[in-house]
Amino acid sequence: MGEQGTSGSEGGGKVAEAQAPAKKGAADPRLQGISDAIRVVPHFPKPGIMFNDITALLLRPGVFKDAVDLFVERYRGMGIAAVAGIEARGFIFGPAIALAIGAKFIPLRKPGKLPGAVISENYTLEYGTDCLEMHVGAVEPGDRVVVVDDLVATGGTLSAAIKLLERAAADVVECACLIGLPKFKVPHIRISKKTCI
Numbered sequence: 001m002g003e004q005g006t007s008g009s010e011g012g013g014k015v016a017e018a019q020a021p022a023k024k025g026a027a028d029p030r031l032q033g034i035s036d037a038i039r040v041v042p043h044f045p046k047p048g049i050m051f052n053d054i055t056a057l058l059l060r061p062g063v064f065k066d067a068v069d070l071f072v073e074r075y076r077g078m079g080i081a082a083v084a085g086i087e088a089r090g091f092i093f094g095p096a097i098a099l100a101i102g103a104k105f106i107p108l109r110k111p112g113k114l115p116g117a118v119i120s121e122n123y124t125l126e127y128g129t130d131c132l133e134m135h136v137g138a139v140e141p142g143d144r145v146v147v148v149d150d151l152v153a154t155g156g157t158l159s160a161a162i163k164l165l166e167r168a169a170a171d172v173v174e175c176a177c178l179i180g181l182p183k184f185k186v187p188h189i190r191i192s193k194k195t196c197i
């Protein structure tokens with residue numbers, strides 16, 4: 001699952017599966033339920049954008065739990081010190097994953113929201129530009145970190161998150177997203193670190 005709302009799938013390169021099937025064709029049965037619960041809204045927020053809406057999934061507690069559990073099962077026992085969630089939708093999944101694996105949660109916020117000293121990275125989106133900020137001191141040098149968001153499109157947001165964390169000497173183990181849009185190949189992020197369930 002994880003590739004929603006676009007036509008002409010080109011594939012996204014080498015993308016790890018959150019729950020690798022035990023054998024070919026034996027996909028985790030939770031994946032279909034998660035895929036089915038994501039609503040695709042055409043022409044939002046701009047004409048031509050097929051918007052993948054995870055709020056429909058959040059209305060179904062069992063499916064929401066399945067999504068969190070898949071990531072918890074992947075990252076438990078990997079020595080993850082921090083889950084970094086990307087505002088806003090990474091704040092929905094990230095804290096639940098962090099609590100379940102015993103990691104701290106680091107909010108990566110849009111500009112001007114964090115009260116302390118920050119480091120910033122600008123980036124380009126499918127439908128605009130933006131900036132992410134992180135508190136200085138949120139991450140310790142050498143912390144093993146997983147970045148969490150709902151969706152990767154161009155990969156600009158994840159790239160900015162990785163840069164912020166690495167500037168603070170974190171070890172970014174992987175980026176975890178529910179959805180990967182197939183029309184973007186995200187060549188500029190290290191896609192070996194990208195997981196879409």
Ligand SMILES: O=P(O)(O)OC[C@H]1O[C@H](OP(=O)(O)OP(=O)(O)O)[C@H](O)[C@@H]1O
Nearest residue numbers: 087088089125126152153154155156157
């Ligand atoms: O791979 P990319 O092209 O960078 O796009 C992915 C990002 O776009 C969406 O967030 P958005 O910036 O719309 O912010 P929001 O979560 O605050 O709505 C999504 O939640 C990702 O963070």
Ligand SMILES: Nc1ncnc2[nH]cnc12
Nearest residue numbers: 049050051052126151153
């Ligand atoms: N197609 C899309 N749906 C939802 N969020 C997005 N962020 C960037 N592109 C998106």
